[in-house]
Amino acid sequence: MAVTEEATTTSEGTLDIDEARVVGLFSRLWVPLRKGVGSLELDSRLFGMIAGLLVIWIGFHFASGGTFLTSRNLWNLTVQTSVVAIMAAGMVLIIVSRNIDLSVGSMLGFIGMFMALLQAEILPRYIGFDQWYTWLIVLAAGLLLGAIIGLIQGAVVAYAAVPSFIVTLGGLLIWRGLAWVMASGRTIAPMDSTFQLLGGGAKGSVGGTISWIIGIAACVGIVLLLASRRRTRLKFGFRVRPLWSDVALTVIGCAVVLVSVWFLNRYFMPEGLARIYAAENGLEWPEGGLQIPFGIANPVLIAIGTAIVMTFIATRRRFGRYVFSIGGNPEAAALGGIKTKRTVAFTFMLMGVLVGLAAAVQVARLNSATSGLGTLQELYVIAAAVIGGTSLAGGIGTVFGAVLGALVMQSLQSGMVLVGIETALQDVVVGVVLVLAVAADVVYRRRQTA
Amino acid sequence: MNPHGKGAAPLVELREMSVSFGGIHAVEGVTIHLYPGEVLALVGGNGAGKSTLVKTLSGAQRADSGTILIDGEPVHIDSPIDAKMHGVETIYQTLALADNIDAVGNMFLGRELTTRIGNLDDSSMESAARTVMARLNPKFDNLKSPVASLSGGQRQSVAIARAVHFNARILIMDEPTAALGHAETDQVRQLIRQLKEDGLGIILISHDIHDVFDLADRISVMLQGRLVGTVMKNEVSTDDVLAMIIIGKLPGEISKSELADLHG
Numbered sequence: 001m002a003v004t005e006e007a008t009t010t011s012e013g014t015l016d017i018d019e020a021r022v023v024g025l026f027s028r029l030w031v032p033l034r035k036g037v038g039s040l041e042l043d044s045r046l047f048g049m050i051a052g053l054l055v056i057w058i059g060f061h062f063a064s065g066g067t068f069l070t071s072r073n074l075w076n077l078t079v080q081t082s083v084v085a086i087m088a089a090g091m092v093l094i095i096v097s098r099n100i101d102l103s104v105g106s107m108l109g110f111i112g113m114f115m116a117l118l119q120a121e122i123l124p125r126y127i128g129f130d131q132w133y134t135w136l137i138v139l140a141a142g143l144l145l146g147a148i149i150g151l152i153q154g155a156v157v158a159y160a161a162v163p164s165f166i167v168t169l170g171g172l173l174i175w176r177g178l179a180w181v182m183a184s185g186r187t188i189a190p191m192d193s194t195f196q197l198l199g200g201g202a203k204g205s206v207g208g209t210i211s212w213i214i215g216i217a218a219c220v221g222i223v224l225l226l227a228s229r230r231r232t233r234l235k236f237g238f239r240v241r242p243l244w245s246d247v248a249l250t251v252i253g254c255a256v257v258l259v260s261v262w263f264l265n266r267y268f269m270p271e272g273l274a275r276i277y278a279a280e281n282g283l284e285w286p287e288g289g290l291q292i293p294f295g296i297a298n299p300v301l302i303a304i305g306t307a308i309v310m311t312f313i314a315t316r317r318r319f320g321r322y323v324f325s326i327g328g329n330p331e332a333a334a335l336g337g338i339k340t341k342r343t344v345a346f347t348f349m350l351m352g353v354l355v356g357l358a359a360a361v362q363v364a365r366l367n368s369a370t371s372g373l374g375t376l377q378e379l380y381v382i383a384a385a386v387i388g389g390t391s392l393a394g395g396i397g398t399v400f401g402a403v404l405g406a407l408v409m410q411s412l413q414s415g416m417v418l419v420g421i422e423t424a425l426q427d428v429v430v431g432v433v434l435v436l437a438v439a440a441d442v443v444y445r446r447r448q449t450a
Numbered sequence: 451m452n453p454h455g456k457g458a459a460p461l462v463e464l465r466e467m468s469v470s471f472g473g474i475h476a477v478e479g480v481t482i483h484l485y486p487g488e489v490l491a492l493v494g495g496n497g498a499g500k501s502t503l504v505k506t507l508s509g510a511q512r513a514d515s516g517t518i519l520i521d522g523e524p525v526h527i528d529s530p531i532d533a534k535m536h537g538v539e540t541i542y543q544t545l546a547l548a549d550n551i552d553a554v555g556n557m558f559l560g561r562e563l564t565t566r567i568g569n570l571d572d573s574s575m576e577s578a579a580r581t582v583m584a585r586l587n588p589k590f591d592n593l594k595s596p597v598a599s600l601s602g603g604q605r606q607s608v609a610i611a612r613a614v615h616f617n618a619r620i621l622i623m624d625e626p627t628a629a630l631g632h633a634e635t636d637q638v639r640q641l642i643r644q645l646k647e648d649g650l651g652i653i654l655i656s657h658d659i660h661d662v663f664d665l666a667d668r669i670s671v672m673l674q675g676r677l678v679g680t681v682m683k684n685e686v687s688t689d690d691v692l693a694m695i696i697i698g699k700l701p702g703e704i705s706k707s708e709l710a711d712l713h714g
Contacts, residue, residue, distance in 0.1 A: 236573045316569045318562050321551075325559055328548030335510055335546045336560030337531035395550035 045389055045444060049404050052437075053411065060415030067418055071267040075294065078264070079200045079365070081410040082303035083108075083358045084377065088384040088402040089310040090354035093320070093347045095385055096327040098394035099157060099164035101348065103171030104355050104381055107149055108374030110175035112359035115142040116188035116369030119195055135195035143356040149175070150352020154345035164348075172378065180371035189368030199365030200297035202273050208265045208293035214301070215261035219254040226250050265293040299361045303403070306354065311399045313350075323347055327394035383430075384409050387437045391445075408433075459522035461486045461651040462507065462538075462620050467516035469502050476502045477513075478675045484620065484651040489642065491666035491683075492655045494695055498672040500655045501543070504622045507653075508540035509533035520620075534561070537619035541626055543655075545609040549598035554579045556597055557612045582611045586641065603634035610641065621645060624655045639665060659688055673698040 061068040087104050094101045119138045127134070153171050157164045190196075197204040206214070226246055233240045240246075268291045269277060277292055278285050314320035322343045325333040334340050363369050388405030390397030412433060416426045460483035469477040477499040484490050492500045505511035507518060509530040517524050520536050527533050533540070540546075547556045554576045563571040563578070579593050587607040597605055606626065613621055623642070627635040642665050646652060656662050662669060663683060671678040671694040678694045681701070690701040693712055697704065 232573045236577045238573070238576065318564065318568075318570065321555060321559075321562060321570060325548040325551055325555075328550035329546070331544070332546040332548050332556075332559065335508075335530050335540075335542065337529065337534065338560045395548070 053408055056411050064418040068415055071263055075264050075267040077410055077414055078300045079297045081406050082299040083362050084380050084384055085303040085403045085406040086306045086354055086358040087381040088406045089306050089399045090351040091381050091385045092390050092397045092399050092402045093323050094351055095390045095392060096394055096397045097323045097344055097347050098327050101168045101351050102378050103168040103175060105374040105377035106172045106175035107355045108359045108377055109179040111142050111145050111356050112363040112373045113179045113182050113369045114145055115360060116363050117183060119192040120188050130193050134192045138195055139360050142360050143353050146352035146356025147349050150349040154348025158341040158344040185371050187368055187370045191364060191367050196364050196367055198298055198360050200299045202269060205294040205297045207295040211261050211265055211295035215257050218257045222253040223250055264296055267294050268292055302361060307399050307403045314399055324395060380409060383434050460484060463519040465517045467503060467506055468514050469511060470514055475675045480677045482670050484653060486651050487646055487649045489646055489652045489654055489666045491662040491669045492653055493662055493669060494672035499675040500672055501624055504653055507538055508622055539613035539616060539618035540622040541609045541613055543624040545605055547597050547605060547608060550596050552596055553593040553608045556608050557615060578615060582615045586611050602629045606630060618650060621650050621652045627661060671695055
């Protein structure tokens with residue numbers, strides 16, 4: 001990210017030469033890069049995805065005349081990705097357990113509508129408008145509703161043994177219909193002023209300083225995580241990666257985090273907003289204006305937090321291990337004494353909670369709810385998980401991959417908007433990319449096992 | 451029939467076990483018992499009910515009637531966990547491995563070690579797995595790859611290591627050598643002898659009459675869900691056992707012409 005950013009800022013107007021240079025650099029670096037990455041023991045599939053994402057970004061950057069890889073665009077991209085990323089993190093576990101959830105888009109509409117009605121029409125009757133705790137009640141109620149809906153669907157799938165495709169296809173129709181019925185098709189707006197902060201925007205971002213603090217904390221986390229893993233493995237006398245490789249991983253990880261923070265922090269408030277901000281914070285308005293960064297947006301932090309928690313659940317907890325074993329061999333899981341039905345029901349409940357969270361972000365961001373909220377989102381969520389390497393046959397997938405998949409999908413869409421491709425063709429491109437990504441994955445996996 | 455002298459209670463006894471699926475009696479009134487340090491071979495044709503019978507002991511199949519006694523005490527085994535709590539470990543014919551998970555994860559499947567706050571303790575599990583595997587199959591150290599990428603013998607090692615690590619007292623092996631090559635089969639046979647010396651009671655289901663005569667102390671034969679009989683290996687010939695499997699008659703009961711038909 002840093003390299004390309006510098007390349008374009010220093011060579012505006014000489015895009016052709018720059019392009020050739022970048023491509024040449026890339027191919028010269030490729031072979032040693034692959035060898036080096038090999039000894040880092042990273043998933044080479046993941047590496048391919050990141051490379052693919054970079055190709056998309058750089059491609060759109062040139063195609064759009066240098067507007068894609070700007071702080072402003074990438075900042076927006078992160079916000080737009082967050083809703084799908086939150087849900088994709090849960091969809092991974094559903095698909096890994098050999099199930100599917102087609103209802104998440106409709107559920108998002110239903111829960112979003114419920115939360116909107118609650119804060120705009122129901123709660124004000126009892127506690128008035130804009131209490132400081134309104135958002136907490138609404139969010140808790142939304143998450144609870146998501147958990148209940150997810151649990152109902154999961155219980156039917158697990159205990160009544162109805163295929164999840166059917167159960168959640170029913171859910172897709174049911175929740176969409178009820179979202180309309182609940183508000184008789186009206187649009188509900190506006191939202192509680194504190195609740196709106198969940199959706200991002202100038203106030204719903206943490207600002208430059210806190211962004212840096214979060215970035216540095218993340219770096220400390222990376223260092224501690226890798227160091228403690230190395231220490232444990234040494235203590236047990238297991239083989240460890242060469243030290244340089246652990247150090248390199250730490251440096252790369254921290255660099256990615258810090259460069260991202262730096263880049264996002266260069267998206268500054270437009271003058272109007274900045275003047276309001278300055279007035280509110282008692283700052284003097286100087287001659288040349290103030291450059292006040294938005295900082296990382298709240299929805300992005302929510303999505304990152306979700307991804308970290310879900311990764312932890314998937315890889316470090318028994319529940320996650322059980323989900324993967326059910327996906328690998330349901331019979332073996334049952335013979336191992338795992339309560340497979342309860343585990344599957346719980347994955348759907350977890351999915352429901354994440355849909356509730358995503359609904360809160362979406363409603364807050366739009367500052368309104370319509371009965372069409374979340375339409376077709378289920379397909380983007382499933383596509384994100386699958387592009388991110390989740391196997392529909394079950395047993396294989398990572399949360400990080402799914403989040404990257406969501407980023408790939410959103411990058412394609414915003415890139416095409418920037419380039420000016422019409423909507424119908426955008427869908428064509430996304431569809432083609434989905435099929436190509438999975439085809440590449442199938443070929444890759446076949447070569448791996450052969 | 452007790453090779454360890456009269457008076458000692460059997461390690462396990464399945465008494466009058468019956469299982470039916472729909473109207474079909476898969477197992478009907480079968481009684482077998484097993485002593486510590488003994489290998490009991492359970493043989494019979496396809497559909498004789500061998501696997502169903504042992505599944506009642508391993509908790510994978512509920513019996514319609516019958517009693518299971520361990521150390522002379524009646525016990526209830528309603529799930530694989532119950533069985534494991536009583537020291538019954540099973541190596542299934544299918545091995546019951548999750549292909550997408552590594553050897554360590556499969557060994558501890560359903561019984562993961564956790565840290566104080568409930569996180570998976572991968573290092574302790576890997577360490578324990580390496581200890582067991584060093585004994586069972588020292589050449590196999592690829593414990594962190596998904597088991598899908600392992601050879602048949604290595605997969606078998608993982609399933610056996612699971613039983614050994616959790617200190618099985620009663621080990622059920624369903625066709626342990628069916629999918630293995632020659633060298634690997636020898637390895638498993640050697641292991642069975644070793645476990646027997648350690649004092650485990652082993653129930654061995656096998657189609658391979660050589661395995662049976664090589665390893666077993668006693669042989670129980672099943673036909674169409676019923677027990678034909680149990681014989682001491684040293685007192686019978688392979689022909690006797692084949693006659694039991696196919697015709698369902700004990701060595702003393704069989705006529706010359708029936709024996710001739712068997713070879714015809």
